[in-house]
Every structure is written in C-alpha cells, then in structure tokens.
Amino acid sequence: MSPFQMGDVSESLEDGASKDDVAALLLESIDRIRSLKAQLKEKGGTGRVAIVGAACRFPGAETLDELWDILCAGRTSIRYPPEGRWNGSGAEQGTNRDLLAGGFLDNLEFFDSAFFGIAPADAGRMDPRQRILLESVWSALEDAGVPPSTLQGSKTGVYIGLAGQAGPSLSQAKIGGAVDLASALGSGAAGRVAYTFGLRGPTLTVDTACSSSLVALHLATQGLILGECDLAIVAGINLLQSAAETIAAAEAGLISSTGACHPFGADADGFVRGEGCGVVVLRRESDVGRSGSRRATVRGSALNHNGRAAGLTAPSGIAQEQVIRAALERAGANPAEVTFVEAHGTGTPLGDALEAQALSRTYGAARREALPLAASKAFFGHLELASGMLSLLKAILVLRRGLLPANGTYAVRSDLSWRDLHLLPVTEPIHLSASAGGATHLAAISAFGGTGTNAHVLIEGESQCDSANDNGIWPFFLSGKTQSALRNALRRLSRWLKERPEGEISLRDLAYTLHSGRDHFAHRAAVVAGSTAQCAQLLASLAEGASADDATQWVMAEAASAEQSESLGRETRLMGLARQYCEGKMPKWSGMIDEDQKDNARLISIPTYPFERTSCSPMSGRCIMLHPLTHRAGLRDGQSTYHSTFDGSETFFSEHRVLGHSILPGVAYIEMLRAAVTSGQFQPVRISNLVWLRPTVPGDLTLTFSPLEGAKVFATAGDAAGDTIFAQAVVQQASIHEPVATDLRAIFGRCGREVSVEDVYAGFSGSGVSYGPSFRTLTALRGGIDEALGLLERRSGPRGEELLFDPGVLDGALQAAAGIEGANGRDWQSLSEGRLPFALSEAQLLSPLPDRCWSWVRRVSGSDTLDVDVLDEEGRPCVRLRGLAFRLMQRKVAQETDK
Structure with missing residues (x-):
C-alpha cells in the first residue's frame, strides 16, 4: 500500500x-x-558533520604538530614586521614601533608554482593569500586522505573567510587580463581554489570581519546537511600587507601599545594583529566510512548580529548570549556538557568583560565547576578573518591530546569575579579527565566580527580507536612531481616515524593511507617493511640513495632478510607490487591483503606533500620551467594555454635535423600534450586525430586547449593564435584497463632476419634525416614479413628524468619500421625514404617508458600505415600507436623552415 x-x-x-x-x-x-x-532522517544521517582533514600555516607553525608545540611551550610568535614587508609605504614612519608588532608569516613571495602548473609570471601577480590557500588546501585534502585528483568535477564546496582586496589593485591588474583580475578581487580566492581543483560545488568568499572563518564553517555545514555539496573545504586566511590598516586600528584604540596581547589579562590594553591560514575538510558524518579519517565532529553552530547595539563596531553581550544558546540548541547539548570554551578573547578590556559575562550567563550558571576559559591570541596575535580557524584547530588538538595548554604567562584581570562567573582562565595546563562511559569531550568556540556578526560552534572530540600495530610486512608507496620532492617526502616521513614509539602507528593504516589517500606522481619509491623502525630506516636510506631505482632494489633485498618478514609467498608478492608501483603501475589495495586478513585499514594523519617553493616575486627574475616541452601555463579568452620558447639548443631540436634544419620530431608532441593535460604527473592519456601540418622549428610555440571543440588542442607559433598551425589533436585523460602482456618470444620467432642498425642510420642520413646520440636509441633490430621488432635503449639527456615518454625513444620506436620486409621482398625503409610522419589515428599512453624497451611495428594490411607498440621487457605495452601515416618530405620542409 x-x-x-x-x-x-x-x-x-x-x-x-x-x-x-x-x-x-x-x-x-x-x-x-x-x-x-x-526513514528520511535515517537516510540523511544525524545532521552532524565530521571534520576529516586539516592543515595550517601560522607564524612559526606550518603543521598542526608545530602549532601544538608552540601552544604547549607557551612560545610567542609575535615580533616586529619582517624586513622589507612594508618598504616604500611610508605609513609606518614616526609610528610607535610596538604598535606595528604582530604575528607575521615569512617568505610570502615563495610558492611552488610548478606543482600547480602556474606560470611564474602569473604566480608573481597573484594575491599571496591565494598562493598560500592552494598549498594549504592540498595539504588538508591529503590529511583527510582524499586524493585531490579524485575531486575533479565533484560536488565539493569551497567556503573561505577572507577580506577584500589585499593583492594587486584593479589598476595594477589591468595589464594581465583574467588571471590578474582574479587576484585583484576578494571573490577570486574561492574561485581560484575551485578552478585549480576542478570543483563544482558552492564556492564563496565570506567577509564578516573577525568571525569570517566560523561563519564560513557554519555555511559549509549547512551546505552539507542540505545536500548542496558532498565535501566541503573551509578556510580562513589573513595577511597584513599594509601598515596603514594597523595604524588606523591603533588610532581607534584597538591595538596594544606594548606589542603584546593578553586575553582576559590584567595588563590587557588591546590586541596585536596576526597572519595565518587554516583549512579544514568536512563531510557529512553519515558519509564517513569505516576507513575514513576523522578529527572531530561539528555538533552545532549558529550565527546572529548585534543589531542596533551601542555602535556598529561595539560588541553586544546580549547578542553573544543569544548566539551561544542557539548553537547549544542546534547541537542538542546541555551547557554543563561543554568541557572548555575557546574564547574570542581579543585582549581589549571592554570586549573581554562583555564576553566573560555572556559566557557566564550561558555556561557558568549551569555548572558546579568553573568552565575553563581558553584563548590563543597571546601566541599569534589576532588573526582577524582567520582567528576562528586558529581557535577551531587548537580545539581539535586539545580534544585529541587531552590537554588544554595555558593561555600565557601573564596575570589575569582582578576586576572580574571569576568565582562568581564560574569561569576559569587557563593559567596552567589542564588535563582533560576521562569521560564517564566512554563519552567524548565537547568544546565551544566563539568568534565575533567587528561589524556585528557573531558565530559560535560546538565540536565533539573523537574517541580513540584501537589500531594496534600489525605484525607482518607491508608495502609503503611514496611519490613526487620531481625527484627532489620525492627525496624530501621520504626524509619527512622517516623523521616523523622516528619520533614515534614502536607500536603507536599501525603499519597497515600507514600503508593504506600512502596507497589510497594520496595522488601518485611520476617519481616514485617503495619500501617493504615489517616495523616502524625498519620502515623509517629504509625510507632514510632511499632518500640518500644514488637513484630511486637502485635504492628500491636494495630496499627490497633488505626487507627480504628481515626477521619480521612473514611467509615468503606474501613477501615476494609485496615486493612485486612495490616494483610495479615504481615502474608506473598502481597496484590495487586488495592485492596486499591476504585471504586470512581482515581489510579493516583506516586513513590516518601523516606528513603531507613537501612543496618546493621558490620566489615568484616579480623582482626575483626567476623563471621556473614547468616541463622541458611546456614551459609556462596561462589563460587566454577562457582557454588554457601552454607557452614554450625554444632556442634550438635543446637536444630534441639540435639532434634531430631534417634536410639540414633543426626540426622538432613529431612524436615530441605526444609527450608535450601528455605533460599539459596531466600537469606533469603520470596518468593514462589518449590522444586521437593527431595531425602534423607543418614542421616545427625553434621559436615560440603555444598549445591552446579549445573547450568549444571537446578536448581539441592547437599548436601555433608565438604567444597568440594565428594562421600558422603546426599540429592539432584531441587529447584527454583516459581510464585504461591493465593491458595484457604481448608474447615477445613469438614475435622474436617470426622476425628471424637480423638488420644492421648502422646500416639503418646510414640510410636515414642518406635520405636527409640526421640523428644525434639522443635519437640513436635503436640498438638492435629484427625484421619479418610486415612486422619488425627493435630493442630501444634510452640515452639520458638534460632534464631527461622529466620526459616520461622521451621523444628520442618514441622516435626510435618508429625507426624500427626499417626492419619490415614486404611480401614482395621490398623492405619498409626503401619504401619510406623521404617520408615523415603526417597523421596518427590514436596514441594510448599506458605507463612511463622504461630505459630499456621493445618496439613492435606492424604494417596495417592493405595500406602504408603502421601500428606500433612500445613494450617493456615483460611484454607489457607502455605506448600504443595506431594508424601512423606518412607523407613525402619533397623539398617542402626546406621551404617551410625558411619562412
């Protein structure tokens, strides 16, 4: 019914x-x-939202562990402005130096632009807050165990607390077009994050002054509960890029004259300003699976406004009391349940007094024991739009560690009766008692905006999950976009493991997080270990090894002799999986679980990607090359572009000459397109309908991705689209199943005729094609009827480790066609003399090319086109080329290159 x-x-x-x-x-x-x-309530969950990941960048603290160390040590990060911060503004001249003190970040101009595929010039014009946000969001997603690449096109929301323009002004941005306009607008920050990560959920920048971070958190939780997004990124960021704002605040009586901040302190006379960025990642609690990461749970939150209070910028104790009661009601919590409150606590005499009274009326009256009153501004200053995020992250750490650090070393104010208020300013560390019945602690967090918007949030700690260390061995996968980044990742994880006692970290959970909670890049390493100490040692050895490949083999041999290794069958299988990973494959996690093991691995918080920051200041004069074939990224008319400038000294020009001219080999476009569409990291790619229209000579080259024509790409001369089109193709990332290995022995048997490689290259030279050492990769060749098999060995050149599909090797794969013997007795080389590649129906890029591989070339029946497979030494295909067609060089090459 x-x-x-x-x-x-x-x-x-x-x-x-x-x-x-x-x-x-x-x-x-x-x-x-x-x-x-x-039923609807059951399907929609409890309405609670889990905090599954977090990251920060505060003065003196770039990780949550470093933040905790500062809080526990009571070490202040407040200082005078860094040298050169406000040079040339003149506003600070004649101002009391103590008024300018604050919590400052260092090296705002440093950023890993290459990692995000942003041209150095564009990065230099970006609002530095956007640069910090991109790195911090990536770290928070990794901390949540969410590989950022998996969010492309997802319903992920972005909610960022950030003030208006603090980067380049609109007048400064007018030269740079759309990229600079996004940096000049405050709304550009959230849009930059969503654009960079390919997110399609609600995306907004929130500015309610000092409550912005918690307002953003509230909006994000509502978005998740209402189904507007499935994942939410929440951030708050604040930078002090002008002395004028600080001086204006000092003239209003808000800034401490002593250069120190004392929340609820006897000597409180105002706050000092601070900088920082905090990010959290949220999911609906009902969506956090058994294996998911979880730091805390948002029980409830509320917002309101002071209304017509004493003044627009004056705080209202009544409004604060109301917003606290509303948050408690939404959380379904009793005031007596709250373990401590992380107060707004700016250190202004009036503001602190009003806040203490509001807290007393809401929390104090319902308690037998005084409510601990915590604050963080003595250590970092008032982070304004990011202050709520600092308070939230501190509360998360307190709930996790079971310790509430002191607010500072100063005396508390005596004009407030703390006993009567039932409040206890935290002057000594407080250990949180174990809750009865395994219940978790509840923390309250306040943030009040200078223009009247108030926010209050209640979060619940997570009960500690038993995750005993697993006996047995596990494989641990790490990668980096560069070899140096990989080594830094190995060192960072090794140090982190050494700092923890044996048994604290589950090896199973660590292996699972590295496998399933990270994106994987081209430069890879793997170790197989059976204990935390052994894993740390092997990672350190690998980081200092001569090369990743050699070190990987050594690590596997070392692991094989470890006393803690389990059965030889499991050990051998895991070593094989580690080897596959280093070769560019991605083994499934299920392959690492034995039949008698439970697959109950969890994502855990471990060190995140080590960014390689370099100065992107317009004055630095540095230019970071994204890739040897795609130098700089950009935007033009809403289309993604990649610009390169070649001077002819590059090996793929200087060692590839046609009729006396340096010509880019056609197969170089395969690697060029791959690098552009995957931002340098390896992912399977399919290129179709590639046509080489004219020879590409040294000079400026631009790849333009046309969204109006699917994934079509045009390669043109110069930095602007023109009539000269060198090549065009359709390129897209692909989901390609694990290919079946080819039987090399069978091919070897059919190709019984040995062909002299020296004679092959002499024939090419005689037809006008001259190859240098990097392109003489064909070292052995056997011919057969309508097919040939060639052995290829890579000749490493400058930055060769970044060429995952080295043009020299790919060209060598085509050169192997010289071994094909036709049914009429004529070989392919005599038929193809004076011809160059013209069109390719499809290229499948399945895995990076090893240094030694095979080229299996076949003539397509009834045509003069070729199919080519590049195979590793086990016969597994790395590249498939289909429908390769040629055309006569004639002497048109010379005519084209002379233009």
Missing part, C-alpha cells in the same frame, strides 16, 4: 464510512508520515 494514498479519506466518506473509520484512517496516515520522516 502506498504511504500517501490521499484519496482514501474522500473515498471512505463517499462509501458511507463512519466517523470512527475515518478517524482510524487519519491516525494510520499520521503513523505513515511519522514512519517516512524517520
């Missing part, structure tokens, strides 16, 4: 049913409605 058969009542009346029957039917309908509501 349908639960909503609305015709039942009217039909019963028409049938002459009694009033009792109708009443019974109505009661039944009400029961159905209640049942449906219960």
